Amino acid sequence: MRGLPRTFWYLWTGALIDRLGTFVYTFLALYLTRARHFSVAHAGFVVALWGLGNFAAGPVGGYFADHIGRRRTMLVAFTLSAAAMLHLGLARAPWHIAVATFLLGFCGNLFRPAQHATVADVVPPADRTRAYGYLYWAVNLGFAGAAMLGGFMAERNFMLLFVADAATTLAFGVIVYLRVPETHPERHVTDRARPDVRVPLADRSFMIFVVAQLLVMIVGSQGNSTLPIDLRDHGIRPSTYGWLLTINGVMIVLLQPTAVSLVQRFDRGRVLGLGALLQGVGFGLTCAGHSVGWYAFTVVVWTCAELCYSPVSPAVVSDLAPPRLRGTYQGVYSMSWGLGSFLAPALGSLVLGRFGSVALWSSCFAVCVVAALLHLPRGAAYTGRVSAETRAE
Numbered sequence: 278m279r280g281l282p283r284t285f286w287y288l289w290t291g292a293l294i295d296r297l298g299t300f301v302y303t304f305l306a307l308y309l310t311r312a313r314h315f316s317v318a319h320a321g322f323v324v325a326l327w328g329l330g331n332f333a334a335g336p337v338g339g340y341f342a343d344h345i346g347r348r349r350t351m352l353v354a355f356t357l358s359a360a361a362m363l364h365l366g367l368a369r370a371p372w373h374i375a376v377a378t379f380l381l382g383f384c385g386n387l388f389r390p391a392q393h394a395t396v397a398d399v400v401p402p403a404d405r406t407r408a409y410g411y412l413y414w415a416v417n418l419g420f421a422g423a424a425m426l427g428g429f430m431a432e433r434n435f436m437l438l439f440v441a442d443a444a445t446t447l448a449f450g451v452i453v454y455l456r457v458p459e460t461h462p463e464r465h466v467t468d469r470a471r472p473d474v475r476v477p478l479a480d481r482s483f484m485i486f487v488v489a490q491l492l493v494m495i496v497g498s499q500g501n502s503t504l505p506i507d508l509r510d511h512g513i514r515p516s517t518y519g520w521l522l523t524i525n526g527v528m529i530v531l532l533q534p535t536a537v538s539l540v541q542r543f544d545r546g547r548v549l550g551l552g553a554l555l556q557g558v559g560f561g562l563t564c565a566g567h568s569v570g571w572y573a574f575t576v577v578v579w580t581c582a583e584l585c586y587s588p589v590s591p592a593v594v595s596d597l598a599p600p601r602l603r604g605t606y607q608g609v610y611s612m613s614w615g616l617g618s619f620l621a622p623a624l625g626s627l628v629l630g631r632f633g634s635v636a637l638w639s640s641c642f643a644v645c646v647v648a649a650l651l652h653l654p655r656g657a658a659y660t661g662r663v664s665a666e667t668r669a670e
Contacts, residue, residue, distance in 0.1 A: 280404060285396060288392060291449035292415045292416055294449055298443075298445025301366075303427055307505055313371075326375055331611070336608045340474065342394050342603075343604035355450030359444075361381040394461075396408050397600075399460055405591075406592040409587070409589075409595075410536070411533070411534070413587040425520060426519075427519055486593055488613075494617030500579075502626065506626075508521075525579075545659040546654060546659055551649070552582045552585030553582070553645045557642040560579055560641040561638050564635040
């Protein structure tokens with residue numbers, strides 16, 4: 278853990294605090310079906326709007342991270358996100374809940390391109406996989422507690438989820454305001470060139486990577502949309518589901534530092550391909566059991582997938598991006614995750630509702646096999662394409 282700059286550790290601390298309060302999205306499908314009495318299909322549609330907001334936020338957040346600066350973008354995003362969180366908690370009419378969910382998805386993801394671009398600005402290329410791995414570790418340190426606490430709060434008063442989530446988001450904003458400086462490579466230039474989103478879209482290696490990770494995201498997002506509903510139908514209570522998710526967080530807390538040191542030694546294409554395959558196996562096995570122990574085993578498998586791709590993916594994006602367009606590249610990458618969050622609950626709910634859980638989880642396995650095949654031959658491109666500007670740093 279030595280050798281990483283102080284600014285990185287402030288971002289790490291903020292991510293930890295923010296994730297400790299990440300309750301709403303994890304339990305959104307349950308909130309809609311239990312507290313607001315939405316049907317499974319209707320709940321899936323509304324959760325999909327959260328993903329649509331994420332999708333829209335990626336390029337917007339990336340543009341402003343490169344145009345007005347990383348720090349300003351994060352501060353605005355945290356303020357808007359906390360307000361949107363409370364807004365959703367107070368919404369009652371179905372149309373109001375739908376609009377509020379979209380706004381939360383948009384505001385809640387605006388900060389991410391700026392955060393990842395800041396890490397790339399302050400961390401040398403050789404240490405970025407390690408840095409992003411530790412950042413993901415912080416996210417899951419918080420998630421380990423949030424899943425368990427969120428399950429208990431959801432059984433008592435869903436509004437507690439929204440208030441706690443908003444408070445921790447504002448706390449992250451305070452840390453950025455007090456301790457994180459502007460890190461854009463052109464921060465002293467008064468008139469920056471406008472970022473051009475067409476540059477990453479024309480980058481073939483980058484777009485193949487994005488498409489493959491989109492497929493992985495579509496499957497991974499089932500854990501926050503259709504999985505809790507399917508487990509509920511098999512007699513799993515919300516608090517038990519929270520404990521199952523805690524397995525994911527605890528494993529990453531215990532194993533992420535070791536995993537980071539391991540994945541750095543191997544070809545990035547193979548690491549990402551293995552991660553995609555494990556993701557498919559983990560979710561695919563969900564249809565084969567009906568006990569808490571079996572579901573816990575599937576969580577272990579797809580957690581191993583996260584250990585593979587979580588530190589490597591943002592490092593690939595940072596190494597492919599020119600320094601002044603790091604926010605834009607991260608924004609396009611974040612857009613793919615937003616699109617996955619949008620498509621996942623809609624497609625997953627449709628398949629689950631019409632064809633059943635076996636069809637859903639078998640489809641998840643097939644999608645991840647395709648993603649693995651896209652990643653495997655791309656190792657040289659993912660590893661060797663560090664721009665001349667990045668080397669010059």
